[in-house]
Amino acid sequence: MPLLMKFRRYWAIFVVAVLCLPTIGLFAPDLPAPLRSVAAPEARWWTNAAARLDPYINNVFGFRGAVLAAHAQYGRWIGSGESRVLKGEDGALFLKEDQALEQSLGQVLRPDAIAAAADVAERLDKMMQARGGRFLVMSPPNSQTVNFELLPAYARALKHAPTEYDLFVGDLKARGVPVLDLRPLMAQAKTDGPVYRRIDTHWNERGALLAFNAAMDALGRPDLKAAPVDALGDAVVRDEGDLVRMAGLTKPEKPDIGYKIKGPMASQPGLTPLTGVIAPVSPRDPFVPQVFETGHPGPRIMVIGDSFTQGYWKGLLASRSSAYAWIHHRRCRFDFADVERFKPDLLIYAPTERGIPCLPSKDGPKATGGR
Structure with a gap:
């Protein structure tokens, strides 16, 4: 008996392709994205990856431009100003x-x-x-x-x-x-x-x-x-x-x-x-x-x-x-x-x-x- 039935093989290929998308997105063409607020992981990130590595991952994931563009469009649709305004120092807005x-x-x-x-x-x-x-x-x-x-x-x-x-x-x-x-x-x-x-x-x-x-x-x-x-x-x-x-x-x-x-x-x-x-x-x-x-x-x-x-x-x-x-x-x-x-x-x-x-x-x- 085959490990995967024929119709399930196609689903397996589809799932693997989806899981590979973030990696492919690191090299594939993307839409323009906002500036990255974190350029590199913190030192010794492995000692507390949730706090020291996650901010970096959130800035370098695949297809970042497309994802953030979609998020911005959704924000405009629901009337959120978060995607339109940058908070600076001392209460300044940009x-x-x-x-x-x-x-x-x-x-x-x-x-x-x-x-x-x-x-x-x-x-x-x-x-x-x-x-x-x-x-x-x-x-x-x-x-x-x-x-x-x-x-x-x-x-x-x-x-x-x-x-x-x-x-x-x-x-x-x-x-x-x-x-x-x-x-x-x-x-x-x-x-x-x-x-x-x-x-x-x-x-x-x-x-x-x-x-x-x-x-x-x-x-x-x-x-x-x-x-x-x-x-x-x-x-x-x-x-x-x-x-x-x-x-x-x-x-x-x-x-x-x-x-x-x-x-x-x-x-x-x-x-x-x-x-x-x-x-x-x-x-x-x-x-x-x-x-x-x-x-x-x-x-x-x-x-x-x-x-x-x-x-x-x-x-x-x-x-x-x-x-x-x-x-x-x-x-x-x-x-x-x-x-x-x-x-x-x-x-x-x-x-x-x-x-x-x-x-x-x-x-x-x-x-x-x-x-």
Whole structure:
């Protein structure tokens, strides 16, 4: 009588194959995965394997990327914020999406996507040169970049160069495209007070103002800067932030510091909407374009940015221009015809660090001109 009946042999082969999957996964192609928080087993792990070896195994199992991606999708489905937020030192929170952490640490490099972003910036520069205007590229750094010291220790140990920010700035300088590296500015400004949120993905009002003033200097219009004493009020304690909501917390471990705004940074009266200039989007879109005449003299200013400039710069743009436009960069998929129709004197291309790469999108191909 055979050891295994014929129909059971197939089941045996199937079971053995399943048991081999974790080993095969160590060598087979896998999906991108979050950074490993444990790089090697602890010394003398065999004396207490449950405590000293298990953390390492949990970081190196086969098909780790696929398993964690599935876990993240499940977490989003049930509304859990655990897979979206990284807890750092001293109560700081960081966004885990868009590979922002890996990007800031130099753990992910997408040179083709960065070169494509530089192509977009170069095209905008040539458009502005043709009309006698001024152009600038500036990228608000990730909070992981600015508040690097608040990342978990294992993440800080993985930092190396170059980063995608380095590649982008270097490429633009090589092409002769005007670019402002905001990282040194933010690092210096931190010595006098916070410039980025601790429990939110964005900079605070002070960081936003310093970046705006630096952009005006770089554009050759220092007369458009707003003095901090005129634009910022008292510091205020805040315990709300987008990362707090994503993490499902009712209250952060440590509150945040922001600033009241006033004068040129506050909402400005007398704005008149300009219609028929910017391609419309759905009113449910979180990034509805802003196009206004202000009723006072000044240059026409346009910003192609994201949430770092959408609200933080609204008052500054209105108080410093005769007309201003703000549109989202759409990961390089904005409509170049919007620029041609608005005819700005000053144009700023300002994707956040994690929004720099021109990555494939289910929304369709990149926009080119009015097509």
